[in-house]
Amino acid sequence: MTLAESQALLHALLEGGPAADPERLEACFAGTPELPAAERVGIYAGMFLSRQVDALRASFPRLAALLGEERFEALCGDYLAAHPSEHHDIGRLGRRLPAFLRLHPDPGRPELPDLAELERARDEVFFEAEAAPAPREALAALPPEAFAAARLRMVPALRLLALAHDAAAAWRGPEGDGSPPARAGPVALAVWRTGFEVVHGPLDADEGAALASALAGEPLAAVCAAFEGRDDPGGAAASALASWLAEGWIAAVEPPPGAGA
């Protein structure tokens, strides 16, 4: 058996278990009367799944708690069969779990994909690159005529989630299956880092739209336009921008080309 053949075989036995190909297993691997080859391969096969389930549990602790051990493991088994690991960091194994849950919804728990999306965002934000936040006076320093066309560069460790359920409540909620399904209705959540700690919080719908526009690199005029429905749109925009600066979400305020600094 060539090296390539033996690796293909062991891979098949890890995914399918020792019973997947008992004849070739015996031909390739040696055992002892006390511990036959199939059981030895079974040690690897058992660890193959449990190690990946452990990694997913570390990335999605609230989802795992909400589902309970048995259902979480079953979910992981289905997910890993559809999305085997393609990255050297086992910590990234669950990056496609929110999308997988959307494709395979649990009728009794429609909020699960949103909860998973929140946990994935928290995981991503934890490992994002450092970026020095812009100083608090960065917006005030902009020449008034440059304001509308200026753009914000947001720090990498920031995510905006537009969800269909209150995933933050599900994230907080009591563990086990006893908790009621999370409230339905559009929710905007920001996920970011203070120091090394990941935090998340809700945004009003218009502030969520403004942040989406900032993250998309649109000019400040478009960002501020999100607040048009308010009694005092200018004041609401100014206070949102000030809070983004205070939270360290803005890495830089970039004046339009040609504008004086």
Place this chain on the structure above:
Amino acid sequence: MALRRVDLGHGIGLRTAHFGRFLAERPPVAWVEGISENFMAAGGRPLAVLEKVRRDVPVALHGVSLGVGSVEPIPERYLDDLERLVRRIEPALVTDHLCWGRHRGRYLHDLLPLPCTEEALAHVAARVRQVQDRLGRQILLENPSTYVAYREADMPEWEFLAEVARRADCGILLDVNNVHVSAHNLGFDPLDYLDGIPAARVGQLHLAGHADRGRYLLDTHDAPVAGAVWALYGEALRRLGRVPTLVEWDDRIPPLEVVVAESRKAAAIEEELLRPAAVAPAAGPREAVAP
């Protein structure tokens, strides 16, 4: 070429659970080892902690995903990430395992055994050279814990590892616990393993705990180093002399001082065994390393 053994002394694995206390207390460990893949992200706390610790003590980067024996090519993305991390941390040692772990573009996230055949030997040696050329430095390959043997074998694992090291001009990270676990599971004499490893190629030792699962031993890294492994560590020191030694503890991680105490114990054993009077009669001739 040969291996230049860096005299690091005694260290412990730097694990997330101990980040806070490690920075605050600076425990008496001479160096630390980080799992390379855990620090390949763009930023965040792990990388910041490692960089901070690196200012005070040497760091070894210990990989688990290279899968140097995998038949398919080593992904460029992996080599890029590893190279970037090595440049950033400037580690004292770069290590990974004698194993395979990738197939059809998938990472299997395990240290899977290789058949000790001529074909595998040539393959692994060439791949180690590729990695070393890419990084511009030697790496150390670690013997894994093994649970099953291939029917086809041209040589025992120690000969295979020694020959990989010679052909690829790399170092060996000898995991004493893994020697014990594999010897028990596969039925060889662990002293044959130690005797078969060229001393001059060994740049580091690992110590860790394992679990007794009845019909086999499992390499769990979740317990103190077993008595038999301490004894084997003594045997290794008699053959190798002073080698940087690192205690790994990765699961059911106890308070920092417990891991540090294991490392101090290793230091005490080394001191006891390698006092000038103690070492003289036991030191045999070193195996020459081919140019």
